Amino acid sequence: METILNKLRKAAPAAALLLTVAAGTALQGCQKTNGNDATGATASALSSDAASQVYVAPGKHDELYSFLSGGFNGQVSVYGLPSGRLLKIIPVFSQHAENGYGYSEESKAMLQTSHGFVPWDDLHHPKLSRSKGMTDGRWLFVNGNNTPRVARIDLTTFETVEIMELPNSAGNHCSPYPTNNNEYVIAGTRFSVPLDMKGGTGDVSLDSYKDTFRGSISFIKVDQEKGDMDLDFQILVPGFDYDLANGGKGPSEDWVFFTTYNSEKAGTLKEVGASQNDKDYLAAVNWKLAAKYAKEGKAREMPANYYHNKMDKGTHTAKSTVKKKVRYLLPEDCPGLMYLLPAPKSPHGIDVDPSGEFMVVSGKLASAIPVFSFSKMQEAIKNKQFDGEKNGIPVLKYESVLAAEVKEPGLGPLHTEFDGKGNAYTSMFVSSEIVKWKLKDFKVVDRIPVYYSVGHLMIPGGDTKEPYGKYLVAMNKITKDRYLPTGPELAHAAQLIDISGEKMKLLLDFPTVAEPHYAQAIKADLVAPKSVKFHKLDENKHAYVAKKESDASVTRQGNVVRVKMTAIRSHMTPDNIEGVQVGDTVYFHVTNLEQDWDVPHGFAIMGANNAETLIMPGATQTLKWVPKKAGVFPFYCTDFCSALHQEMQGYLRVSPKGSNVPISFSTGKKKAASVALK
Amino acid sequence: MKTSSRVLMVVAALSLGLLFLFPMWKIYLKAPQYPEGLEMHIWVNKISGNTESSLQNFNILNHYIGMEPIHAESFKELTIMPYLVIGFIVTGVLVAFIGRRRLVLAWSALLMLGGAVGLLDFYLWLEKFGTNLSPTAPIKVPGMTYVPPLLGSKTLLNFDALSLPGWGSLGVFLAVVISLLIYFLTPKMAKPQEILRPKPTLV
Numbered sequence: 001m002e003t004i005l006n007k008l009r010k011a012a013p014a015a016a017l018l019l020t021v022a023a024g025t026a027l028q029g030c031q032k033t034n035g036n037d038a039t040g041a042t043a044s045a046l047s048s049d050a051a052s053q054v055y056v057a058p059g060k061h062d063e064l065y066s067f068l069s070g071g072f073n074g075q076v077s078v079y080g081l082p083s084g085r086l087l088k089i090i091p092v093f094s095q096h097a098e099n100g101y102g103y104s105e106e107s108k109a110m111l112q113t114s115h116g117f118v119p120w121d122d123l124h125h126p127k128l129s130r131s132k133g134m135t136d137g138r139w140l141f142v143n144g145n146n147t148p149r150v151a152r153i154d155l156t157t158f159e160t161v162e163i164m165e166l167p168n169s170a171g172n173h174c175s176p177y178p179t180n181n182n183e184y185v186i187a188g189t190r191f192s193v194p195l196d197m198k199g200g201t202g203d204v205s206l207d208s209y210k211d212t213f214r215g216s217i218s219f220i221k222v223d224q225e226k227g228d229m230d231l232d233f234q235i236l237v238p239g240f241d242y243d244l245a246n247g248g249k250g251p252s253e254d255w256v257f258f259t260t261y262n263s264e265k266a267g268t269l270k271e272v273g274a275s276q277n278d279k280d281y282l283a284a285v286n287w288k289l290a291a292k293y294a295k296e297g298k299a300r301e302m303p304a305n306y307y308h309n310k311m312d313k314g315t316h317t318a319k320s321t322v323k324k325k326v327r328y329l330l331p332e333d334c335p336g337l338m339y340l341l342p343a344p345k346s347p348h349g350i351d352v353d354p355s356g357e358f359m360v361v362s363g364k365l366a367s368a369i370p371v372f373s374f375s376k377m378q379e380a381i382k383n384k385q386f387d388g389e390k391n392g393i394p395v396l397k398y399e400s401v402l403a404a405e406v407k408e409p410g411l412g413p414l415h416t417e418f419d420g421k422g423n424a425y426t427s428m429f430v431s432s433e434i435v436k437w438k439l440k441d442f443k444v445v446d447r448i449p450v451y452y453s454v455g456h457l458m459i460p461g462g463d464t465k466e467p468y469g470k471y472l473v474a475m476n477k478i479t480k481d482r483y484l485p486t487g488p489e490l491a492h493a494a495q496l497i498d499i500s501g502e503k504m505k506l507l508l509d510f511p512t513v514a515e516p517h518y519a520q521a522i523k524a525d526l527v528a529p530k531s532v533k534f535h536k537l538d539e540n541k542h543a544y545v546a547k548k549e550s551d552a553s554v555t556r557q558g559n560v561v562r563v564k565m566t567a568i569r570s571h572m573t574p575d576n577i578e579g580v581q582v583g584d585t586v587y588f589h590v591t592n593l594e595q596d597w598d599v600p601h602g603f604a605i606m607g608a609n610n611a612e613t614l615i616m617p618g619a620t621q622t623l624k625w626v627p628k629k630a631g632v633f634p635f636y637c638t639d640f641c642s643a644l645h646q647e648m649q650g651y652l653r654v655s656p657k658g659s660n661v662p663i664s665f666s667t668g669k670k671k672a673a674s675v676a677l678k
Numbered sequence: 679m680k681t682s683s684r685v686l687m688v689v690a691a692l693s694l695g696l697l698f699l700f701p702m703w704k705i706y707l708k709a710p711q712y713p714e715g716l717e718m719h720i721w722v723n724k725i726s727g728n729t730e731s732s733l734q735n736f737n738i739l740n741h742y743i744g745m746e747p748i749h750a751e752s753f754k755e756l757t758i759m760p761y762l763v764i765g766f767i768v769t770g771v772l773v774a775f776i777g778r779r780r781l782v783l784a785w786s787a788l789l790m791l792g793g794a795v796g797l798l799d800f801y802l803w804l805e806k807f808g809t810n811l812s813p814t815a816p817i818k819v820p821g822m823t824y825v826p827p828l829l830g831s832k833t834l835l836n837f838d839a840l841s842l843p844g845w846g847s848l849g850v851f852l853a854v855v856i857s858l859l860i861y862f863l864t865p866k867m868a869k870p871q872e873i874l875r876p877k878p879t880l881v
């Protein structure tokens with residue numbers, strides 16, 4: 001029986017698609033009342049044994065870690081699969097009051113940029129590091145969209161350890177893509193901008209978009225051992241919008257592909273202006289050749305100004321370096337570097353199947369999903385089957401590279417992942433469903449509704465050579481009636497779908513933190529055994545560490561007072577401090593002396609204008625505090641560490657400016673005051 | 679004494695070397711919030727744990743009940759005992775050279791005595807640490823002491839304590855058993871010539 005939706009799909013000519021998009025929500029409404037198998041009938045979509053499939057008994061561990069981006073919260077959230085249990089929130093581009101990230105003196109440098117301190121960003125795409133095309137569980141790379149940055153999270157500590165700003169970039173959405181052995185992490189700009197050729201943007205008329213705006217693709221080199229990043233070079237590309245990136249594997253592993261939209265180069269009302277061309281482009285870049293060109297001196301150099309921030313393991317302290325130049329390649333100078341493949345229409349996802357032969361492009365406004373063939377692309381390049389060029393970059397003939405089109409997949413194809421068993425799964429934003437189709441004959445074989453408006457989807461390892469084809473996670477933008485209402489702002493949802501059989505089966509949905517854009521997942525046993533339990537106190541090289549209670553001190557240097565404090569169950573040393581004056585800058589350098597798993601201590605003081613700090617065992621963290629009035633200020637541990645946690649507290653006395661109360665400190669019986677340094 | 683007995687006597691003496699390779703005694707603690715358990719290892723010359731920081735973690739727990747912190751420096755025994763053990767090894771080898779049955783017995787008896795004194799000492803310091811609690815301890819349970827078992831298990835508040843000899847003690851056990859076997863299995867009369875014959879290939 002044909003549904004209303006299917007009738008509509010068939011009837012809708014390409015030109016009417018925009019209208020359909022606009023009517024998407026209304027259509028969902030129709031579907032619901034329609035009551036067929038593709039509708040929102042929750043009960044029928046849920047498999048009867050779903051609960052047992054996602055049940056992870058108390059004390060048992062999940063099979064997989066999944067890392068979901070948080071979008072506008074600038075964080076990554078870690079969920080166990082299949083249970084959907086939230087395990088951790090990792091702050092990356094945002095301050096996190098929970099543990100003082102971005103507030104503590106040690107971590108502030110992580111959020112420094114050429115624009116100053118930028119404590120927020122829009123984090124879209126987590127990507128796991130790779131070895132031989134497979135996720136290796138060492139690092140997670142993520143992008144900051146707004147103030148273009150790429151960050152690295154260390155999966156032994158689940159902490160952000162490095163953030164690099166990208167010059168010549170704006171809206172770092174097309175990012176990050178790690179090559180199959182972490183040789184490079186590649187990041188493309190979403191917005192093209194008028195480059196001033198000094199690493200920034202020029203002061204030009206906005207009417208000059210077509211002539212002056214350009215995009216850039218950054219090649220970040222990754223240290224094979226330590227993971228440290230370094231911006232090796234950039235490619236300056238035509239002034240389109242670059243949306244997503246993904247790399248080849250097997251035969252295509254030297255290549256990385258970028259979806260583009262706004263090939264019209266509209267600078268205003270892009271909603272219409274960037275939706276005119278029937279085809280935009282898939283940009284194919286031979287990254288190995290690019291690296292070779294850059295190495296062989298084809299790269300030019302321009303001045304730049306961007307920040308590179310790194311957390312040092314030994315000192316537990318982040319440091320910023322300002323980089324002053326960047327190398328770049330121009331595609332027109334570098335034959336064979338880059339080709340454009342026409343792709344309908346405003347494409348979003350570009351996904352290469354596990355064999356490395358098929359490049360699937362999901363055009364948000366397209367009515368079919370084009371699947372390109374890598375071998376045909378190679379053939380077409382050899383035979384020069386070009387359809388003109390754009391900014392000196394050859395455009396390949398659509399038919400010459402096309403393997404097939406997946407017909408009538410649904411509305412608003414967005415992103416495709418693979419199960420390693422010859423199937424592809426595409427998320428359909430407008431028609432709120434996941435569509436399964438076969439790579440063998442490009443025929444749709446199954447579909448399942450999702451609730452609602454799915455953006456990306458994720459199959460663990462679904463972008464690698466060997467996906468773990470047991471589960472699929474749909475990341476939805478709208479939840480409406482799925483959970484108890486919480487006012488105007490509702491949780492977003494991730495839905496776990498069983499893809500082990502012929503038919504997809506909904507198993508579970510769980511609320512997520514902020515807006516999940518994309519996710520990666522990895523088998524737990526690749527990450528869990530390497531998890532750090534505590535930092536070794538012996539290896540703590542913090543400038544103001546106190547490794548034992550007798551190292552604790554309070555010293556004055558002008559109007560700076562440094563408190564070297566220790567914390568251990570269940571007291572702080574010192575816990576009585578006097579001699580601080582109004583207007584002093586007080587640094588509490590707190591070292592957690594514990595050498596046991598899961599015993600952090602917190603430190604908070606009344607009236608602090610930043611946050612608390614949460615200090616992991618063996619580490620040192622610093623909270624800055626400027627007292628504004630005289631009096632006695634309590635401080636305490638904020639992490640329930642022991643039976644005597646409530647007693648883990650102390651007092652600091654603040655005297656008026658110029659008072660003659662000497663610096664003194666003690667725990668228990670009073671110790672002699674340390675010498676004040678003038 | 680026969681050559682084989684002498685060799686065995688050397689083995690008995692050297693088996694005491696296990697004391698330097700393994701702990702003599704192990705105390706295991708387990709509680710709901712310590713699923714991984716905590717182990718204290720008592721060696722002939724040091725106190726350690728199953729991890730580098732076990733001792734610190736033991737002491738953190740003990741401070742709630744007002745127990746004195748445990749450090750290797752708290753025990754004079756640990757500086758004396760290694761020399762005693764080395765003494766036993768050296769004299770044991772000498773006994774093997776001399777080959778006198780009676781000396782074997784004497785060595786064995788002394789070793790048993792030493793072991794007994796060691797055990798008693800161990801018991802005394804368990805007793806001392808477990809009962810000598812600070813009057814200002816944060817947690818005071820009326821009538822409660824925290825003496826871990828010398829051997830076997832016992833419940834101390836939320837902890838299950840288990841105390842067992844370690845592989846090091848096996849050295850003492852072997853030394854005693856082997857030397858006693860030598861004593862009882864060697865014929866009473868030994869030929870003096872045999873004793874005087876040099877045995878350069880003994881070890």
Ligand SMILES: [Cu+2]
Nearest residue numbers: 601637641648
């Ligand atoms: Cu605490």
